[in-house]
Amino acid sequence: xxxxxxxxxxxxxxxxALVLLGDAGIDGRVLAGGQSLMPMLNxxxxxxxxxVDINQIASLNSLQAGPDELRVGALVRHADLMRNPAVRExxxxxxxxxxxxxxxxIRNRGTVCGSxxxxxxxxxxxxxxxxxxxxxxAASAGGxxxxxxxxFFDGMMSTSLExxxxxxxxxxxxxxxxxxxxFAEFAxxxxxxxxAGAAVMATMNGGVxxxxxxxxxxxxxxPFRARAAETVLAGSTLDxxxxxxxxxxxxxxxxxxxxVHGSSSYRRHLAGVMTERALEQAxxxxxxxxxx
Amino acid sequence: MAREKxxxxxxxxxAFEKTVSVRRSLADxxxxxxxxxxxxxxxxxxxxxxxxxxxNGRSVRSCLTLAVQADGAEIxxxxxxxxxxxxxxxxxxxxxxGFALQCGYCTPGFLITAIEFLEENPDPTEAEVxxxxxxNLCRCSGYQAIVDAVMxxxxxxxxxxx
Ligand SMILES: Cc1cc2nc3c(=O)[nH]c(=O)nc-3n(C[C@H](O)[C@H](O)[C@H](O)COP(=O)(O)OP(=O)(O)OC[C@H]3O[C@@H](n4cnc5c(N)ncnc54)[C@H](O)[C@@H]3O)c2cc1C
Ligand code: FES
Ligand code: FES
Numbered sequence: 170x171x172x173x174x175x176x177x178x179x180x181x182x183x184x185x186a187l188v189l190l191g192d193a194g195i196d197g198r199v200l201a202g203g204q205s206l207m208p209m210l211n212x213x214x215x216x217x218x219x220x221v222d223i224n225q226i227a228s229l230n231s232l233q234a235g236p237d238e239l240r241v242g243a244l245v246r247h248a249d250l251m252r253n254p255a256v257r258e259x260x261x262x263x264x265x266x267x268x269x270x271x272x273x274x275i276r277n278r279g280t281v282c283g284s285x286x287x288x289x290x291x292x293x294x295x296x297x298x299x300x301x302x303x304x305x306x307a308a309s310a311g312g313x314x315x316x317x318x319x320x321f322f323d324g325m326m327s328t329s330l331e332x333x334x335x336x337x338x339x340x341x342x343x344x345x346x347x348x349x350x351x352f353a354e355f356a357x358x359x360x361x362x363x364x365a366g367a368a369v370m371a372t373m374n375g376g377v378x379x380x381x382x383x384x385x386x387x388x389x390x391x392p393f394r395a396r397a398a399e400t401v402l403a404g405s406t407l408d409x410x411x412x413x414x415x416x417x418x419x420x421x422x423x424x425x426x427x428x429v430h431g432s433s434s435y436r437r438h439l440a441g442v443m444t445e446r447a448l449e450q451a452x453x454x455x456x457x458x459x460x461x
Numbered sequence: 462m463a464r465e466k467x468x469x470x471x472x473x474x475x476a477f478e479k480t481v482s483v484r485r486s487l488a489d490x491x492x493x494x495x496x497x498x499x500x501x502x503x504x505x506x507x508x509x510x511x512x513x514x515x516x517n518g519r520s521v522r523s524c525l526t527l528a529v530q531a532d533g534a535e536i537x538x539x540x541x542x543x544x545x546x547x548x549x550x551x552x553x554x555x556x557x558x559g560f561a562l563q564c565g566y567c568t569p570g571f572l573i574t575a576i577e578f579l580e581e582n583p584d585p586t587e588a589e590v591x592x593x594x595x596x597n598l599c600r601c602s603g604y605q606a607i608v609d610a611v612m613x614x615x616x617x618x619x620x621x622x623x
Contacts, residue, residue, distance in 0.1 A: 174484060175483070177466070203527070203530075204507060224530060248519075274520040274521060274522055275522065275525075278522070359595035
């Protein structure tokens with residue numbers, strides 16, 4: 170297997186990369202970790218005529234955890250994120266869920282921003298960004314803009330990036346005090362893409378859930394924010410009744426497609442089970458130290 | 462013309478300078494240009510792990526890396542594992558003694574992955590070993606002997622290499 174011909178550029182600064190991408194327009198692609206793009210090139214599912222390899226741009230290899238937010242540059246690999254002590258401490262959902270992405274060798278290369286730009290409906294990162302209410306920073310030769318997660322993802326493997334534009338960074342606000350997390354996914358083999366998954370951030374105050382953000386993975390169109398279930402959870406103590414009711418809401422809200430990995434009804438069922446598991450984790454943590 | 466590039470790569474301690482097509486995979490470069498044919502290709506899309514090599518100390522899929530991306534890198538393949546005196550790397554010995562290979566097609570990828578894993582986690586549980594090896598497929602030996610061979614390294618000093 171061999172990719173079709175392309176022109177290859179590996180600029181060492183962002184400005185040059187943006188000019189190259191701008192000139193290439195729809196014929197250009199960013200090459201980050203290559204863990205999704207290279208298979209598509211090898212199988213000629215995509216045949217871009219220009220590849221802009223961003224791996225030499227040192228400024229993009231930046232991971233900063235500040236008092237207000239976490240900033241993850243376009244060259245931060247899954248392995249870097251999950252091992253970073255400040256991420257594990259402040260954004261445990263990201264660290265824990267990253268452990269479920271693919272296999273170690275793929276996590277050594279694949280990037281967080283690449284996963285977000287790719288928006289595979291079964292991928293973890295798009296849903297984590299929505300759950301944590303994050304923002305995408307996109308840049309082109311014409312300038313920069315910030316795009317809230319929910320406006321960024323635009324259906325299966327599609328985003329609101331324009332031709333010539335790339336993701337330079339994603340940002341995650343620091344979770345509020347009392348935020349508790351849960352994450353669960355189901356795959357047939359360790360490291361496979363999830364058939365269904367759920368990520369939750371519940372903000373607790375005095376044992377009561379003030380606000381919950383719940384996102385379902387693997388339903389076909391990219392991250393699915395389960396708003397009806399969130400409404401059920403708000404004001405509850407994350408007790409068993411609320412958890413069951415939330416899972417019911419998820420089952421009736423999702424509309425998964427069918428593929429070789431499972432039928433629509435199987436996926437819907439799993440979405441409910443994963444919701445319950447994620448919420449039970451969050452609840453256990455809420456009753457523990459109320460942290461993490 | 463942005464379709465060929467001259468790269469410098471150190472493979473198993475030996476420095477090479479070669480001009481390569483930009484669409485050449487690192488796997489094809491290692492096998493066909495450098496003739497280190499111990500790196501195997503199974504799927505060529507990242508699923509089987511047979512092509513795993515160590516690049517700058519991290520395991521990578523050489524089928525999902527372009528040769529031009531290895532410019533300036535240090536690479537270790539299966540051929541680079543044995544000790545200078547020609548004896549086997551301890552994990553090669555463990556695979557041999559534990560019958561952890563049959564045809565051997567998958568073995569180079571398993572070894573490179575296992576060495577990186579044991580460096581980080583020299584005393585793993587069986588579940589951790591299974592997780593670490595989950596990205597490598599073996600079509601003939603079955604996995605138990607492979608997991609056992611890696612477990613037999615547990616608690617031993619981290620092997621030097623890769
Ligand atoms: C066997 C296998 C199993 C996997 N399992 C999982 C899994 O369980 N969960 C999961 O989430 N992922 C999985 N992946 C994919 C992996 O996580 C990738 O790392 C990720 O999807 C893409 O990141 P990347 O850096 O490799 O991007 P690339 O492959 O380099 O790029 C992917 C796409 O995004 C674009 N792109 C990349 N970076 C940017 C940017 N900064 N701005 C604009 N566009 C950009 C590229 O042009 C391309 O279209 C798996 C991959 C393999 C091979
Ligand atoms: S040949 Fe590279 S992972 Fe299968
Ligand atoms: S020993 Fe034959 S594929 Fe693993």
